[in-house]
Amino acid sequence: MSMFGLKESEVANLVRAVSAPGDLDHDAIEDRFARATWSGLAEPGDRLAGRAIQQLGAARALSAVVEHRDAARFAAELSADGDPVPEDDMRQAIERWLPRLKSDTALIALRQAARFGARLLTREDALWPTRLNDLDWHAPSALWVRGADAALAGIADGIALVGARAATGYGEHITMEASAGLVDRGYTIISGAAYGIDGMAHRAALASQGLTVAFLAGGVDRFYPSGHDSLLTRIVESGAVISELPCGSPPTKWRFLQRNRLIAAASMATIVLEAGWRSGSLNTAGHAATLGRPLGAVPGPVTSAASAGCHRLIRDYDAVCVTDPDQMAELAPLERQARASANSDGDLTSESDDRAGGDQSAGQSDSESRSGPADADAPRNTETTRLLDALSTRSARTTDDIAARSGLALATVRAQLGMLELDGRVSETERGWKQAASSSLK
Incomplete structure (x- = not known):
């Protein structure tokens, strides 16, 4: 058969x-x-x-x-x-x-x-992160996972800690304290395994004997960045590494932007610990805001460009200013903590509930106005981004190969290549198309 x-x-x-x-x-x-x-x-x-x-x-x-x-x-x-x-x-x-x-x-x-x-998870599995269903038609068809069942179950109590790759000593210190403090309070740390803030969040969680989950922009069989191979191996041992892409898939700029929606959707809340004005972590914040998830940002020195993105979130996008693990936990109280608070205080309409966006009057009510960070940092033309991701500066590739790599229609690829050739960003050779070295996306 x-x-x-x-x-x-x-x-x-x-x-x-x-x-x-x-x-x-x-x-x-x-x-x-x-x-x-x-x-x-x-x-x-x-x-x-x-x-x-x-x-x-x-x-x-x-x-x-x-x-x-x-x-x-x-x-x-x-x-x-x-x-x-x-x-x-x-x-x-x-x-x-x-x-x-x-x-x-x-x-x-x-x-x-x-x-x-690696394992294949679908919505029928008990360990499927159910918050991802909030993405509706944009939800992943399946997840590829390496790691422990306890960590997958722990996603239900997860908080996302994200930030810039080019982190300062201040940012790494704040991240270490935040991750360790949240782990001590029973949270699972969710991030993207990138250099800088992400890596520190994972390392601090592991050092505190806590659970941590890393979402990747490529297959779980090829860890990226390569400099975090040992870190991701450690995460697999006691945490979990997850991707919506099958094994063998390379990470691309477009896939990093899409990966961010999973980090935001799977988490109870998202905290941006340090970010520049146009940091990619603001993309994650934008997804969190659109989904109505609580959003927090850690302030930094007003003279530090590395914290300009956090200040932007607080000033323009209603992110809650948080400075320690207690305030971060207030954004998304664990169920057992909420019950304990209700028993001791009689209700949950306290200052902490307001800060957590309990009535959603400031934090989540206007998701359209708070989606700015994601829009501001997204490429103007996603088709161009995906096409350039599929090209090489060294090896020429045919239009059929480029279409398969980029996930774009063949007609779209041909049209875009013509426009990019006029801009000097790609060139055609006897064997196919190549990307101009100067047009490589950072």
């Missing part, structure tokens, strides 16, 4: 190898394999992919792509709930997915996951 044109027994064995112990029937195996495939077929945050998976089911949606279903028919199926999908949008989505539709891609990812001891 076959499954999506592949040998069912091989698919079943690989799916079971990366799933939690238990009986999986044919439908469960088909769904998990389809979700694993979708995690590599569509770029993170692809709205139409998420909608197709939710409305049709992962397997049925994948079958529609495999069968090269007509865009009009596909759009009509998704529009059955009364919210129409423009046929042109559906056609562009299919054109984005098709360059990556190769029969053995998901099998390779599953084999690599099994080799590294």
